[in-house]
Amino acid sequence: MLTVNHFLQLAPFKTFKLVAGANGLENDITGVNILDNPNASDWLSAGELLITSGYFFSENTEIQKRFIQRFKEINCSAICIKPHIYLKGIPQSMRDLANELALPIIEIPYGIAFSKIMNIVMGEISGRMNERNQASLAIHSQFFEISLHGGGMKKIAASLAKMVQNPIVLIDSDWSVIACNDNKHPLIQETIKKIGNTFTFPIEIFTDLPINFERIKKPITRPFFFAEKEYPCVIVPVYFDTVHYGFILVVQIERPLIDFDYIALENGSMAFALEQIRLFEIERTENRIRRDFFDHLLSGQIKDLDALATYDTPIDPTLNYTVLILSLQKSGIQTDSLMKKKQAEDRIMKSLLSSLTSYTANRFPHLHLFSRKNQLVLLLGTDPKSSAFKTHNELSDTAERIRMYLEQQGPAEREFFCTIGSTLPILELAQSFEEAKKVIQLLENDSKEEKIYFFDDVYFDSFLVDSISKEQGKKFYTHYLDMLLTYDLENKTNFTLTLKAYLAHHLNIATTSRALFIHRNTLLYRIKKIKMLLPVVLDQEKNTFALQLALRLYDLHH
Structure with missing residues (x-):
């Protein structure tokens, strides 16, 4: 291996002068790079x-110190500086810090071309590549054995930690911790946050990460504070076939990383990606099997209990069942790309299905679930002898507990809402499924301030949508509301909303004004204007019902 000391002894470099960092002369040189761009240190x-x-860094002492520190964190072998052009000399502050960090600083004589240094160094390194290739092959074989025998993420983390002699944390693309090997240093307890049943690494501790830095697809180094000390942390993005699977974090507590450690990380990242692919494929297959069965059940293709018995399923035919659909309302994903958003949502749903399966296994023994796009479909079994009131409460409680659990598994802005069909015998479950889907359809343009919706709560709306065509509905509400809607549009008023509230409060001025947070006289003025814009007498009972129906049809079609 070419060391800094060997480099200085090469004939072309006899005139080079070591000015600081003599304790780092045995640092191995594995490559050479020209750096004159302050934003290129991550490369x-x-x-x-x-x-x-x-x-x-020619004019600022603090910038000089910061870059020397960064070069040490990356574990560069040495810095060759050509002064006399931008630096009149190598500042003492840089020398002092380099001596402290054992990072050699070498002064290049004036007139030596950078390209000459690069060519000679690369020629020397190429003669030493066989040792590196042998090490890479041995490391690759170790990880191949792990992948071949299904060692899993914990085994990958343990092997990596042993190779690089530092704590290892494996993290998915959402910064959830998959595995951690830190036997000597309790990182999992000190740093990693627990959200619900998920452990999350606090990405915010790295204050200067580039935007979308994982696209660099190479390790970058950032300071990590542990036990009131600062340590370099290497962050390795894990990619396979353009798909980003997560990160490997190495906290350099025991020793700095060397070239062979990066060979280990490169092979470890491949094992990481392949293990993720294997787990995703297993989960996808299991979910497809579940989904195929439930598709048959929920589409009414299973006609009798004998047909049901042919499936290997824990469904209890003696229970009544209810379909609950949990839909992802807000994902918390920040991207303008529809493709990236869908990929991220798919990863979220896979992760949530896995964690929810574990969460519900012992808590809800008669609950079965599978995923469809950005939805989780649940079948909850209940005692057919229970009263309707008790069953309703059990469904509400279960839906709320599961909804809250799902929202706790991710960022604060992630939101789910739940729709619930009727409770029916197992062979009639197709009706419950259609009802839960129908509720979603009816809520399409709703703000969804509530989070749990039963089909019974929207039965009237469902009846209207099924019984009255869109053309007939528009003709009906236009007959009653056309002048009022036009007036609101042209004058930017909200008389339509006022009418809705007035009818909802049974034409009671006092309760309507309180509900709208307006003065009684203001409401009386609005009612007077509204009466002038309606084609019917507002106070007659048959007209109040017709107006309520017109308002509901208008809402359903807008």
Whole structure:
């Protein structure tokens, strides 16, 4: 392996001068890079010999110190600086910090071309590549054995931690912790947050991560504070075939990473991705099997109990069942790309299905679930001898507990709402499923301030939609409300909403004004204007019902 000491002894570099960091002369050089861009430090790799004119840190002592610190965090082998152009000399503050960090600083004589240094160093390194290739092959074999025998994420984390001799944390693309190996240092207890049944790594501790930095597809290094000390943390994005599966985090508590450690991380990231693919495929297959059975059941294809018995399912035919559909209302995903949003939502639903299956297993023994797009479909079994009131309360309680659990598994802005069909014998469950879907359809344009909706609560609306065509409905509400709607539109008033509230409170001025938070006289003025805009006498009972129906049809079609 080419070391900094060997580099300085090469004939072309005899005139190079070591000015600081003599304790780092045995650092291995695994590559060479020219750096004259302050934003390019994330593209550096461990073991690289850096060549620079010092242009981007020539005028500021604090910037000089910050970059020296960053180069050490990355574990660069040495820094070769050509002064006299932008730096009149290598500042003492830089030398002092380099001595403290054992990071060699080498002064390049004036007139030596950067390209010459690169060519000679790369020529020396190429002669030492066989050792590196042998190490890479051995590491690859270890991870291949883990993948072949289904060792899982814990085994991958343990093997990586042993190879790099530092704590390892494996994290998915949403920064949920998959596995952690930190036997000597309790990172999981000190740093990782628990949200519901999920452990999440606090990404906010890395204050200067580039936007979408995972697209760089290479390790970057950031400071990590643990036990009141700062340690370099290497963050490795895990990709396979353009799909981002997560990150490997290495906190360099025991020792800095060397070139062979990055070989281990590269092979470990491949094992990570393949294990994720394997787990996703198993889960997808299991969910497809469940979904196929439930599709047959919920479409009415299973006609009798003998046919039901042919399926290997824990469904209890002696119970009544109810379909609950939990729909993802707000995902908390921040992206303008529809494709990326769908991919992220698919990952969310897979993760939620897995965690919800574990959560409900012992708490709700007669509950069965599967996923469909951005929905979770649940079948809840209840005692057919229970009263309607008791069954309703059990359904409400179960739906709310599950809804809250799902929302606690992610960011605060993630929201679900639940629709619930009728409770029926198992062979009639297709009706319950259609009812739960119908509620979703009726709520399409609703703000969904409530989070749980029973089909019975919207039965009247369902009847209207099924019985009155869109054309007939529009003709009906136009007959009663056309002048009022036009007046609101042209004058930017809200008389239609006032009429709805007035009818809902049975034409009571006092309760309507309180509900609308307006003065009684204001309401009287509005009612007077509304009466002038309606084609019927507002106070007659047959007309109040017709107006309520017109308002409901208007809402259903807008």
